[in-house]
Amino acid sequence: MSQKTILHMLTPHKHVSPFDVNMAADAGFDVIVPYDAVTLGEVSDLVQDAIFSRPPKWGASTGIFIGGNDAVLALDMVDAARKALVPPFGVHIFADPSGSFTTGAAMVALVERQLRATGRTLQDTPIAIFGATGVVAYCAAVIAALEGARVTLVGHDGPERVGRRSAEMQARFDVSVEAADGATPAGTARVLADTQVVLSAARAGLRVLTREALATAPSLLVAADVNAVPPSGIEGVDAGADGVPIDGMKAVGVGALAIGNVKYRTQAGLFRRMLSSDTPLVLDFRDAFAFARGLVA
Ligand SMILES: NC(=O)c1ccc[n+]([C@@H]2O[C@H](COP(=O)([O-])OP(=O)(O)OC[C@H]3O[C@@H](n4cnc5c(N)ncnc54)[C@H](OP(=O)(O)O)[C@@H]3O)[C@@H](O)[C@H]2O)c1
Numbered sequence: 001m002s003q004k005t006i007l008h009m010l011t012p013h014k015h016v017s018p019f020d021v022n023m024a025a026d027a028g029f030d031v032i033v034p035y036d037a038v039t040l041g042e043v044s045d046l047v048q049d050a051i052f053s054r055p056p057k058w059g060a061s062t063g064i065f066i067g068g069n070d071a072v073l074a075l076d077m078v079d080a081a082r083k084a085l086v087p088p089f090g091v092h093i094f095a096d097p098s099g100s101f102t103t104g105a106a107m108v109a110l111v112e113r114q115l116r117a118t119g120r121t122l123q124d125t126p127i128a129i130f131g132a133t134g135v136v137a138y139c140a141a142v143i144a145a146l147e148g149a150r151v152t153l154v155g156h157d158g159p160e161r162v163g164r165r166s167a168e169m170q171a172r173f174d175v176s177v178e179a180a181d182g183a184t185p186a187g188t189a190r191v192l193a194d195t196q197v198v199l200s201a202a203r204a205g206l207r208v209l210t211r212e213a214l215a216t217a218p219s220l221l222v223a224a225d226v227n228a229v230p231p232s233g234i235e236g237v238d239a240g241a242d243g244v245p246i247d248g249m250k251a252v253g254v255g256a257l258a259i260g261n262v263k264y265r266t267q268a269g270l271f272r273r274m275l276s277s278d279t280p281l282v283l284d285f286r287d288a289f290a291f292a293r294g295l296v297a
Pocket residue numbers: 069098099100103130131132133134135136137156201202203204205206208226227228256257259260261263
């Protein structure tokens with residue numbers, strides 16, 4: 001009899017995301033168990049409870065999924081889970097809080113594809129990120145910075161909060177990320193003056209960049225928006241756009257549905273990778289980006 005595949009889904013919230021439960025079930029896990037209101041301090045005990053109940057060779061049939069909506073907490077939980085492993089006892093560990101790791105990965109992969117069409121890469125490309133204190137923005141910023149892009153987090157209420165965010169990224173990933181204030185049209189225009197890529201990852205249904213604002217970005221090549229709830233986060237970028245020219249500009253747009261399509265296939269693909277691997281894997285947004293990149297190449 002072959003052992004069942006089991007996924008333990010941890011969230012610091014009141015509920016595990018039904019989206020993630022469906023994705024895991026559709027990928028093929030036999031047993032899916034949600035754990036809510038999980039604290040960072042509880043992760044280690046839960047992981048060790050999972051690993052010691054099965055022989056080590058069944059470790060690759062057991063998974064820990066980490067949800068929530070806080071990138072920093074999710075990464076801390078991944079670290080805690082990894083440290084709790086006792087070789088040869090192991091389990092898969094996969095974090096995707098609010099779907100953000102796979103969403104940020106899909107967004108940057110699709111932007112990179114548009115840059116490549118103009119003979120460029122992410123290396124040294126100036127990228128401004130709006131909605132920059134959110135979890136999707138966090139992943140997109142770190143992924144792009146690790147690829148050598150010149151990333152700026154744009155705050156909507158002053159530079160302090162995005163400044164703390166960039167300091168955290170630098171400390172954790174040794175990447176250089178700038179912070180700027182986009183609370184006023186003049187502040188946004190200063191950021192956009194030399195920007196070649198804008199990423200909008202602000203809250204759903206919020207327009208953060210109008211046509212007038214985009215007109216202050218003369219070097220813009222790509223504008224990507226993850227918000228699927230009208231109005232679009234960036235005026236002139238339709239949800240289904242995937243390299244569609246923005247009216248009156250040389251830049252192209254990448255919209256939320258195009259990003260969502262790659263995000264969905266990336267999350268499904270990483271779940272399937274867990275199910276097919278003979279050895280336990282640890283997966284975060286860097287793995288999601290590698291997978292998404294492969295999908296869009
Ligand atoms: N297309 C897809 O596949 C997909 C998948 C997942 C998520 N999403 C979308 O991705 C977006 C980001 O989601 P999330 O979970 O990372 O974060 P979120 O909680 O929805 O918020 C994102 C950011 O929006 C900011 N914000 C709020 N008011 C603002 C304003 N007036 N101007 C500029 N920014 C403002 C928030 O700032 P504060 O810190 O001040 O609140 C936060 O930084 C959402 O639109 C979500 O629906 C899309």
